[in-house]
Amino acid sequence: GENVExxxxxxxxxxxxxxxxxxxxxxxxxxxxxxxxxxLGKRPQLIIDIRxxxxxxxxxxxxxxxxxxxxxxxxxxxxxxxxDSAVYFCAATPSGGSYIPTFGRGTSLIVHP
Amino acid sequence: xxxxxQHPSRVICKSGTSVKIECRSLDFQATTMxxxxxxxxxxxxxxxxxxxxxxxxxxxxxxxxxxxxxHASLTLSTLTVTSAHxxxxxxxxCSAVETGTSNYEQYFGPGTRLTVT
Numbered sequence: 001g002e003n004v005e006x007x008x009x010x011x012x013x014x015x016x017x018x019x020x021x022x023x024x025x026x027x028x029x030x031x032x033x034x035x036x037x038x039x040l041g042k043r044p045q046l047i048i049d050i051r052x053x054x055x056x057x058x059x060x061x062x063x064x065x066x067x068x069x070x071x072x073x074x075x076x077x078x079x080x081x082x083x084d085s086a087v088y089f090c091a092a093t094p095s096g097g098s099y100i101p102t103f104g105r106g107t108s109l110i111v112h113p
Numbered sequence: 114x115x116x117x118x119q120h121p122s123r124v125i126c127k128s129g130t131s132v133k134i135e136c137r138s139l140d141f142q143a144t145t146m147x148x149x150x151x152x153x154x155x156x157x158x159x160x161x162x163x164x165x166x167x168x169x170x171x172x173x174x175x176x177x178x179x180x181x182x183x184h185a186s187l188t189l190s191t192l193t194v195t196s197a198h199x200x201x202x203x204x205x206x207c208s209a210v211e212t213g214t215s216n217y218e219q220y221f222g223p224g225t226r227l228t229v230t
Contacts, residue, residue, distance in 0.1 A: 032217040043206060043221040044157065089156060093217045099145055099210045101219065105156045 002027040004092050006104025014112050019080050021107045023090035024072040030092040033066060033073050034101070038087045047088075048075070080111045115141050117209050119222030126197055126229055133193045134225045136207030142187040143209035147219065148180075151204040163190040187212065197229040 003026040013019050025033075031052035036044035050057045050064045050073065057064050061080075066073040077084055087108050091101035116139040126132050136146055144165045149157040161182055162170040169182035181193040190209075194201055204226055208219040 034218065041204075041224070041226070043223045045221075046218060049218065099217055099219070100147070100159065100162060101217075103156045108154075 002030060002092055002094060002102040004090060004102045004104045006090050006107060008107060009105065010108045010110070012110045012112065013080055015080060015082060017080055019075075019077045019084070019109055019111075021075045021088055021090070021109070022072060023074070023092075023104050024070075025092040025102070026071065027092065027094055028068075028071065029094045030102075031095045032093040032101075033064070034091050034093070035064060035075050036089045036091070038089065038106075040086075044089060077109075080109075082111050082113050085109055085111045115209075115211060115220040117207065117220045117222040119207055119225055121225060122223060123226040124228070126227070128198055128229055129196055131193055131195045132197055132227060133191055134205055134207075134227075136190045136192070136209070136222050138188045138209045138211075138220070141209075141220075142212040143190075144187060144212040146184060146190040146207055146209045148182065148190070148192050149206045149208070151206060151224075157206065160192075165190075194227065197227070199229045202227055202229045 006023045034049035037047045038044040048062050048064050050066050061078045063076040087106045089106045090104040093101040118137045120135045146163040148160045160175045163182045163184040165184045171177045184190040204224050206224040207222040
């Protein structure tokens with residue numbers, strides 16, 4: 001089955017700095033890679049996603065890059081703000097219609113004002 | 114946008130009793146829903162895949178007789194925790210995938226905090 005590794009587990013940055021979270025996956029059949037933000041006690045919220053036919057996607061301060069050959073993808077947050085503080089999860093979803101993602105362990109991002 | 118509701122949002126029950134959690138897709142149909150369990154400071158752990166009109170598919174290590182799943186309609190899946198014990202205390206989250214779309218996006222419910230005393 002799929003195995004997703006996520007690093008770092010904790011990331012502490014100053015407001016205004018950039019934050020980068022990296023994930024690797026093992027199943028070359030995975031072709032959908034969402035990133036979720038989860039605040040304490042709340043549901044995961046999709047913040048950005050990328051499909052395997054695209055190498056990079058950007059939405060304002062958030063960007064995701066995908067390297068299919070190396071089987072890794074990264075989340076980039078620029079100009080971080082205290083409200084970006086949360087746990088971020090990456091996931092990899094295989095093709096074939098099962099829709100079952102494998103989640104990374106999560107990264108706790110702390111943005112200090 | 115697609116909305117998934119979950120009820121109740123939190124529940125406290127006594128050891129040995131059963132608790133039912135509902136997951137509803139409010140503005141779309143969902144042939145497939147997922148049930149996750151999340152312990153503090155941990156990732157989402159998939160418990161089972163719920164398919165409308167058929168038996169749920171459970172992940173390895175999840176007791177199907179303890180966690181009963183019923184997906185009786187295209188907008189409702191229920192998870193019943195039977196004979197609950199304190200170790201079942203957790204945050205239970207459902208998600209749904211819109212029927213008939215090639216979009217893999219999962220829409221998550223707000224979660225249910227279960228505390229077993």
